[in-house]
Amino acid sequence: MNKALMQSSSNWRFYLSIFWFLFTFVFIGWWWILGLESAAHHRMIFWEGLVLLPAIFSGGMALMILAARDRRRAENMKIFFSNFAHDLKTAITRVRLQAEVLVEEGSQKNVTRLMNSLQRLDLQLENSLWVARGERQALYFENIKMSQLIVSLRNEWPEVEIQLQKDCVLFADRQALISVFRNLIQNSILHGHASKIEISVFETQEGKAGSIVVLEIRDNGEGLKKDLEVSQLGHELLLASPGRGNGLGLYLVSFLMKRMKGKISFHSENGFLVRMQLPQGRGE
CATH class of the missing domain: 3.30.565.10 (Histidine kinase-like ATPase, C-terminal domain)
Structure with missing residues (x-):
């Protein structure tokens, strides 16, 4: 579930950054236009707006880029985790089949321990696959x-x-x-x-x-x-x-x-x- 929570948190930050950027950009833009109308009387407002507007724009763009990058990273981690677990599960299945052959041939005690360990690992990997897919499954x-x-x-x-x-x-x-x-x-x-x-x-x-x-x-x-x-x-x-x-x-x-x-x-x-x-x- 940690992977699903990571994706949910990434989406939340991404959309919040877009909303905050648009809100502040519109607000500062409105404030600056108001300052232009009274620039003759309030030149300080004009220059403050001239500095703040590019700063807000560049900061908002940087925040959106970082949020989008974080979102892609979380998605790539989920894909990697899912593929890795699937490949490892396939390899364990092959080893398990070979161990079953050994059981039939003898060495029952040691091979039984091996089978039990493989069984636990197989179940853990299956659980990991379910968790990695989350609600998407x-x-x-x-x-x-x-x-x-x-x-x-x-x-x-x-x-x-x-x-x-x-x-x-x-x-x-x-x-x-x-x-x-x-x-x-x-x-x-x-x-x-x-x-x-x-x-x-x-x-x-x-x-x-x-x-x-x-x-x-x-x-x-x-x-x-x-x-x-x-x-x-x-x-x-x-x-x-x-x-x-x-x-x-x-x-x-x-x-x-x-x-x-x-x-x-x-x-x-x-x-x-x-x-x-x-x-x-x-x-x-």
Whole structure:
């Protein structure tokens, strides 16, 4: 989100500089013309205006040029960051495929560590790509069966028991939804040392908004620390667990849920508990 905030700040400064330049230029110009009309009586006003008007003009132009340059720099940084993360993610995918081959051939313990490290790095890069794109990333809503989504998650984390109590259909962006669950599972494993995750499904009706699906994701891990504020969970994890995660994942979860017109809350109840609400899709 820092990239998106940088772009927003750059745009704000650019448009403010244009407005301020035009306002001051018109004001000083009007003041100088008024001085010309009474130049015979107030020559000092005439010469002050003659000096101030070029100064305001040159200063305003310099401010506009600097603001435009800052805006281009921010845009170039976003493009570079996005391309770099994409290329690095591709390289990691290749290494991961090679590691999977090594797993089949032996050396299970060391290669498993390598796979886990690559998995964490892959997820961090995916999160970085989402953050770099920000609001510009278009979402494509479709009907998604929860059971199909769980299959891919089980393949990615075979060491974790993932149980789906009831199937449902969600109306969401597939890649964004996968990213949400990947980050939640990774958080349960990394911070809570969970080995089991249960997903309960409830369907509720909310009038004009249509049908809403409520999901509860609970693990058997350590849960949240007591001194953490749930409302600032993503940021607090950064402060509480240096070296184990930067809090970006859960922040991105909240961001993506909001973009998919959903809601999410985090709780510590006999483990790590997440409550989600998303629009219900149509079954096949």
